[in-house]
Amino acid sequence: MELSFPIVEIFDSLQGEGARVGTACRFVRFAGCNLACDFCDTDYKEREQVGINDLVKRMKGAPAKNIVITGGEPTIHFYLSKFVWRLRQRGYFVALETNGANKVKFKVDWLTVSPKNGLFMQQCGDEMKVLWMRGIDSTKEGFLHYLRRCSNFKYYFVQPIERNGKVEKIDEIIKFVKENSEWRVSVQMHKVLKIR
Numbered sequence: 036m037e038l039s040f041p042i043v044e045i046f047d048s049l050q051g052e053g054a055r056v057g058t059a060c061r062f063v064r065f066a067g068c069n070l071a072c073d074f075c076d077t078d079y080k081e082r083e084q085v086g087i088n089d090l091v092k093r094m095k096g097a098p099a100k101n102i103v104i105t106g107g108e109p110t111i112h113f114y115l116s117k118f119v120w121r122l123r124q125r126g127y128f129v130a131l132e133t134n135g136a137n138k139v140k141f142k143v144d145w146l147t148v149s150p151k152n153g154l155f156m157q158q159c160g161d162e163m164k165v166l167w168m169r170g171i172d173s174t175k176e177g178f179l180h181y182l183r184r185c186s187n188f189k190y191y192f193v194q195p196i197e198r199n200g201k202v203e204k205i206d207e208i209i210k211f212v213k214e215n216s217e218w219r220v221s222v223q224m225h226k227v228l229k230i231r
Contacts, residue, residue: 059098079107159187
């Protein structure tokens with residue numbers, strides 16, 4: 036029996052957040068998540084089961100051979116590494132977005148970790164993107180603690196939460212970034228541009 040994955044959607048757009056903002060990509064949204072965040076803006080319920088061979092075929096024609104694997108939480112799928120390996124063998128640049136609750140034990144080309152609580156296992160990667168929200172100490176000392184614990188990232192971003200079209204606590208975020216030059220502000224550019 037062929038290995039298959041629960042998929043929400045596959046679509047082409049621009050990377051809307053972080054260091055690779057503006058990059059043309061094909062997004063593969065995996066279903067399911069190991070967290071239940073009240074602020075989540077993603078519908079991650081399964082739409083279809085897709086066999087690994089078909090999933091790899093669906094990547095043909097991806098913009099600049101850039102693939103972003105996102106969710107939900109893709110790392111809850113045990114055989115995700117097989118899909119990633121097959122893509123990389125075909126010359127695709129594979130970016131993985133995770134909440135960091137599970138360690139990523141396979142090679143990707145770009146790893147974004149966006150922890151939603153203080154307990155996360157993946158403490159290295161290309162970029163860390165922290166949402167400024169309840170549950171994360173929004174004092175300078177709280178974020179500096181995150182920075183010390185997670186010092187194995189190339190880029191550190193803090194991103195506001197947007198609820199009902201309103202960005203929350205942007206003044207606090209700007210003040211924090213001005214006082215902590217290791218951090219940058221990330222906004223959801225795809226929402227600003229009103230693209231998917």
